[in-house]
Amino acid sequence: MTVCPTQAIRVRMGKATIIANRCVDCGECYKACPVSAIVVEQDDLEMIFKFPVRVILIPSVLIGQFPKKIMTSSIYNALKEIGFTHIYEVENTVDMVLEAYRQYMHEHKERPMISSYCPAIIRLIQVKYPSLVDNIMKVNPPIDMSAMYYREKLKASGIAEEQIGLFYATPCAAKIAAVKSPVGETESAVNGVININFLYNRILKFLQRKYTESEPPETDDLLSSRGILWSLTRGEVIHSNGRALAIDGIKNVNEFLENIENEKLDQIDFLELRACDESCAGGILISGNRFLTVERLKNRAEEYQAREDDKERKLTDGFLDINEHGFLGDISPRPMSKLDEDFTAALKKMERQRRIMCFLPGFDCAGCGAPDCQTLSEDIVQGNAQISHCIFMQHQMIKQNVLSQNQAVRITENIWGEGRLEKNCNKLGAEDENN
Amino acid sequence: MQFRHKISGGDFARAGNIASEVKKILRQLNIDHSVSKRIVIALYEGEVNVVAHAYSGVIDVDIDEIKIETTITDKGPGIADIEKAMEEGYSTATPQVREMGFGAGMGLANMKKNSDSMKISSVPGEGTTVHLVTYIKPNAG
Numbered sequence: 001m002t003v004c005p006t007q008a009i010r011v012r013m014g015k016a017t018i019i020a021n022r023c024v025d026c027g028e029c030y031k032a033c034p035v036s037a038i039v040v041e042q043d044d045l046e047m048i049f050k051f052p053v054r055v056i057l058i059p060s061v062l063i064g065q066f067p068k069k070i071m072t073s074s075i076y077n078a079l080k081e082i083g084f085t086h087i088y089e090v091e092n093t094v095d096m097v098l099e100a101y102r103q104y105m106h107e108h109k110e111r112p113m114i115s116s117y118c119p120a121i122i123r124l125i126q127v128k129y130p131s132l133v134d135n136i137m138k139v140n141p142p143i144d145m146s147a148m149y150y151r152e153k154l155k156a157s158g159i160a161e162e163q164i165g166l167f168y169a170t171p172c173a174a175k176i177a178a179v180k181s182p183v184g185e186t187e188s189a190v191n192g193v194i195n196i197n198f199l200y201n202r203i204l205k206f207l208q209r210k211y212t213e214s215e216p217p218e219t220d221d222l223l224s225s226r227g228i229l230w231s232l233t234r235g236e237v238i239h240s241n242g243r244a245l246a247i248d249g250i251k252n253v254n255e256f257l258e259n260i261e262n263e264k265l266d267q268i269d270f271l272e273l274r275a276c277d278e279s280c281a282g283g284i285l286i287s288g289n290r291f292l293t294v295e296r297l298k299n300r301a302e303e304y305q306a307r308e309d310d311k312e313r314k315l316t317d318g319f320l321d322i323n324e325h326g327f328l329g330d331i332s333p334r335p336m337s338k339l340d341e342d343f344t345a346a347l348k349k350m351e352r353q354r355r356i357m358c359f360l361p362g363f364d365c366a367g368c369g370a371p372d373c374q375t376l377s378e379d380i381v382q383g384n385a386q387i388s389h390c391i392f393m394q395h396q397m398i399k400q401n402v403l404s405q406n407q408a409v410r411i412t413e414n415i416w417g418e419g420r421l422e423k424n425c426n427k428l429g430a431e432d433e434n435n
Numbered sequence: 436m437q438f439r440h441k442i443s444g445g446d447f448a449r450a451g452n453i454a455s456e457v458k459k460i461l462r463q464l465n466i467d468h469s470v471s472k473r474i475v476i477a478l479y480e481g482e483v484n485v486v487a488h489a490y491s492g493v494i495d496v497d498i499d500e501i502k503i504e505t506t507i508t509d510k511g512p513g514i515a516d517i518e519k520a521m522e523e524g525y526s527t528a529t530p531q532v533r534e535m536g537f538g539a540g541m542g543l544a545n546m547k548k549n550s551d552s553m554k555i556s557s558v559p560g561e562g563t564t565v566h567l568v569t570y571i572k573p574n575a576g
Contacts, residue, residue, distance in 0.1 A: 131468040262454050262479055338465035343571065344500055346464045351436055 002364070002371045003032040005250050006127055006336060010379075011369035014417020022336045024123035025174040026250050026275045027284035034428055040173045040285065041180075043192035048083055051165025051191070053154060056084040057146055058169045060091055060228045061280045062196055064297040065288025070207060072300075073216065078206040080217040082199070086154070087217045090168070091227030093145040093320065095312050098226070098239055100139040100326035105270070112260065112268040113137045115236055116328060120174035120275035121253060122183055123334075129257045130333030138184060138328040142230060143168055143175070145320060147189035152319035166190045169199055171231075171283030174275065184328035197285045225304040226312070228297055231280035234272070242269030249277045339381065349381040356380055360390055367391040369415040389415060436498045442482060444490040444511065447535055453494055454479040464498070466571055474503055474569050477549040480542045481507040481565055487532050488512060489562065502551075505567040513559040521547065521555075 001009040001016060008022035009029060016029075016037050030038045048054045056079055063072055076087050105113055114135045116122055125132050140148075147166050154164050168190045170176050176195075179188045229235045237246040245268060247253050253273045260271075276282035281293040304310050320326075339353075340346035356377040364372035368389040370379055379385035387393050388403060388411055397403035413420060425432050438460070440453045454475050461471035478494070485492035489511025497504045514520045520527075521543050528538025543565075547553045550567040557563040 131472060258455055259451070261458065262451055262475055335462065335465075337459070337462050339463050341465060343465060347436060347498065347500065350460070350463060354436075 001029070001366055003028045004371060005124065005254055007371050007375045009371065011366075011415055013414060014420060021334065022127060024120050024127060024275075025172075025177040026120040026124070027173040028250060030173060030284045040195060041176060042170075042195040042198065043167075045083070045194060045198070047192055048165055048167060048194075052163045053086065053159055053165065054084045055086040055088065055150060055154070055164065055166045056169055056194070057088055057090045057143060057150070057166065057190070059143075059171055059196075059231055059280060060089060060223075060297055060300075061171050061231055061283065061286055061293055062169055062199065063300070064281060064293040065196075065200065065286050066203075066296075067292075068296055068299070074207060075203055076217055076219065077214070078203040079199070080214070081206050082202050084167070085218060086150070087219050088146060088150055089223050089227065090143050090146050091224075091230045092142075092220070092222035093149055093315065094142050094227040094230050095224065096145050096149075096315055096320055096322055096326065097139060097142050097230075098312065099314070100322045101137065101236075101239075103322070104137050104139050104327070108137075110135045112271045114271045114273060116184075117141050117231075117236060117272070118174065118274045118279075119178035119183070120172070120250070121273045122331065123174070123177075124250070124253070124275070125257065126183070126331065126334040127336040128254075129261055130335045131261060132257065133331050133333050136331055138331065140326055140328055142227070144189045145322075145326065148325045149315065149320040151189070153317070156319065165192070168193050169196050170194070171196050171280050171286050172276065173284060184331045195285045196283070197287050200287045222315075223304070224312075225301040225310050228301040228304060232294055232297060233274060233279045235279070236272040237270065240270045243267060244270035244272065246272040246274075248274040248279050248282075250275045339378070353377045353381045356387065359387070359393060359396075361392045365391070367412075438496040438498075440494045440496075442485045442492040442494060442509075444486060444488070444492070444509075447486055447537070450483050450486045450537075451479055453482050457496055460498075461503075470569065470571060473549040474505070477546045477567055477569070478505060480546045480549075481505070481567070483537055484542050484565075485509045485511070487528055487537050501571060503569045503571065505550075505565075505569075507565045507567075508562065509564075510562045513561055513563055514555070514557040515559050517555050517557060 001011060005026060005028065006022045006024055008019045009016050010019065030040060063075055066075060079087050112135060114132065114137060116137050116139055122136060125136060151164060151166060155161055168179060170193045176193050179190055179193050182188050233248045234246045237244045247256050253275065278290040278294055282290040286293065338346065339349040357373065360373040360377060362373050368376050368391065370376040370385065376385055376390060380387055388397060394403060394408040394411065398405060398408060409421065440456065442453065457478055458471060458475045461474065482494065485507060489509035492507060492509030495506045519525055523544045524540040526538050526540030532538040546565065546567065550569050552568045554566040555563065
């Protein structure tokens with residue numbers, strides 16, 4: 001609850017709930033939750049079998065998380081065994097994304113230009129830094145470019161559109177949300193998403209068995225060293241000509257955007273901002289160690305760099321027109337922190353909030369079910385909580401005879417759940433050996 | 436509604452913190468971006484001025500239904516020639532301050548540009564007071 005960068009989590013009736021319009025899908029809560037209460041939705045694998053042609057778009061970090069001794073071809077084989085007929089890497093269209101970047105930077109004068117690659121960052125800007133939405137570079141990320149490209153290509157090879165199922169193996173929750181409710185697009189380019197940690201387990205299980213090499217799945221050789229490195233920190237920045245910075249980790253990004261809004265950091269041309277530490281290698285659904293993943297991908301990129309054809313190339317086969325498909329529509333602000341639409345009402349609420357803060361203890365224990373005192377005071381003036389939710393205030397009120405002990409217990413149980421005040425060894429570090 | 440913040444001279448690491456605080460408040464009050472941006476820029480410049488030139492200072496922000504008044508009062512060397520100090524590019528900042536990226540001589544000019552009215556009074560050797568008014572609904576002044 002306390003790690004949420006937008007204070008979106010509240011505990012009520014013993015359960016953590018997420019306030020949807022504050023959530024930026026960064027996944028910090030998923031990483032931090034001690035009881036794995038946060039789950040990441042995904043599509044059922046069975047749904048792929050509705051389609052005769054089953055395409056999986058895998059990001060390079062999927063390969064990167066396996067130990068080096070597992071060959072890329074074995075991973076491809078395992079994916080075929082799981083049920084996919086065509087396997088393409090998400091970053092195959094990165095050169096087209098780069099071309100769109102250059103075009104966009106040339107046509108738009110806002111600076112710094114902020115990369116649209118990480119969907120959690122786009123959402124963070126929408127809710128917390130609304131004045132910066134115009135600085136977001138409205139270029140489609142590689143996953144959308146690749147999905148559109150391969151759909152067109154398969155259609156051109158004579159396969160009917162309804163027979164093609166395009167699936168994306170996602171390393172994070174934000175990409176799922178981006179697919180389920182896209183920002184700046186009317187509809188999603190893929191038919192479904194499969195979580196990488198789910199595929200990781202299935203692939204490992206398959207590789208542990210003895211298996212006979214079958215026909216390799218359909219694929220192509222468009223991947224480049226640029227594509228392999230794209231989703232890692234500095235993967236975009238290395239292509240920038242002007243002054244550019246790469247920042248990973250949502251706390252770091254938050255701090256930096258705060259400074260940008262104060263206009264303290266002008267004359268920066270391009271910002272690559274990623275919500276996860278080590279970017280997508282640190283995605284919440286990546287099972288492998290993020291540092292080892294980065295290492296393997298860097299090695300893989302070096303192998304590609306040694307190849308003759310690793311130069312930047314254009315897809316001239318006509319299946320992807322960046323003017324038509326390369327750019328995103330409008331991204332609108334979704335400010336979360338306003339107290340009221342009406343300024344006078346907001347001013348009144350703020351005065352009340354400041355008065356309430358005089359009473360709250362101020363050390364952010366989260367016992368009230370809100371992450372900190374400031375947030376509780378905001379919930380109170382918005383009518384979503386009461387001052388008696390604060391455990392400190394309960395003591396005050398009992399002392400002043402305006403609240404009974406029993407009432408206080410009931411309030412706490414309403415927040416943390418029935419029976420939550422009883423002895424319970426079912427938590428990390430708890431054990432009673434005398435029983 | 437009034438807010439009071441203290442600034443200590445020479446503390447460059449914290450310059451901008453007050454501007455950030457006020458920005459959060461304006462955001463909660465649903466004040467238009469274009470208006471809050473001007474206030475935050477002017478406030479930031481004022482904050483840096485105190486940090487760069489004075490020994491200590493106080494920023495008072497008073498928000499009511501039509502305007503935001505900011506008063507920045509410092510104890511410091513004061514300004515001998517206010518008209519000159521208002522000129523763009525004129526600066527008395529020390530080379531050390533300039534090296535840190537401050538002291539470009541745009542501070543007061545920027546504050547004037549980003550507020551609807553600005554008054555300065557100063558007693559050399561004692562200190563300076565800058566009073567800024569920004570109207571919440573543009574053109575309401």
